[in-house]
Amino acid sequence: MRILITGGTGLIGRNLCALWLAQGHELYVWSRKPEQVPAICGAAVRPVRELSELNAVPLDAVINLAGAPIADRPWTQARRTLLRDSRIALTECLVSWLASLEHKPEVLISGSAVGWYGDGGEQLLTESSAIQQPDFATQLCADWEVAAQAAQPLGIRVVLVRTGLVLTSQGGFLSRLLPVFRLGLGGKQGSGQQWMPWVHLHDEVALIDHLLHTADAQGPYNACAPQPVRNKDFAKILGQHVRRPAIMAAPSFVLKMILGEMAGLLLGGQHIQPERTQEIGFEFKYKDLKSALADL
DSSP: OEEEEESTTSHHHHHHHHHHHHTTOEEEEEOSOGGGHHHHHOTTSEEESSGGGGTTSOOSEEEEOOOOOSSSSOOOHHHHHHHHIIIIIHHHHHHHHHHHOSSOOSEEEEEEEGGGGOOOTTOEEOTTOOOOSOOHHHHHHHHHHHHHHTTGGGTOEEEEEEEOEEEOSSSHHHHHHHHHHHTTOOOOBTTSOSEEOEEEHHHHHHHHHHHHTOTTOOEEEEESOSSOEEHHHHHHHHHHHTTSOOOOOBOHHHHHHHHGGGGHHHHOOOEEOOHHHHHTTOOOSOOSHHHHHHHO
């Protein structure tokens, strides 16, 4: 297959490239820094600076993962604009280009996040659930999905992957927590009762590959392990894994004072089940947190 990836140099993108190169697919990565693509994604991956370079290439699939990290910096007005432009404006540009093609790809798999649901409290959420508590992160994901769904009237199968916290040894969320927990300074955040949907990187990549090859898959799919945990239990299990106590709680008011509205990412949560994901026959290799951390 000929596959175009946006966000291909990111954590999930580069692991998809490794998998699909091994499967023999022809890969293209659209990047603001195309000169870095071969080193990060693989020498056989073809970098793309402008989409027009692919006008004559009969693509089979597009994987849209581009987006500035949402939790790296405070949500100033400039940061909010960047977060929206790197997701929504980029996706709108991508779909507009797809509309201009004579030969259109069969499928667009577009990134999203469990933040789409907002803070769900104790409500059990599946892909058929409605938005629970609208906030900036929720609106960001909702608008991102709407932008991707604009490809559907073009005859393109649109798949939306709502991803939880990705656990990996290659960086990301876990790499920020481990040094703190290894010093014995880890613990719950806020009440610790909030649910934390998570997914092992292996399963995230395997799910996207599964969705690519499942011809009738369309709409939203939760990329979250079927056994989510509460924040306090996540801290306890991670502390046990590094053999350190996890009793240094971070009070809600401190997180709100430091992070502002972004604190909602830590203090809110979603009790999510990957219902549609499992209905299409996808099997998670890492269903529980202990086995995921043991592997990592």
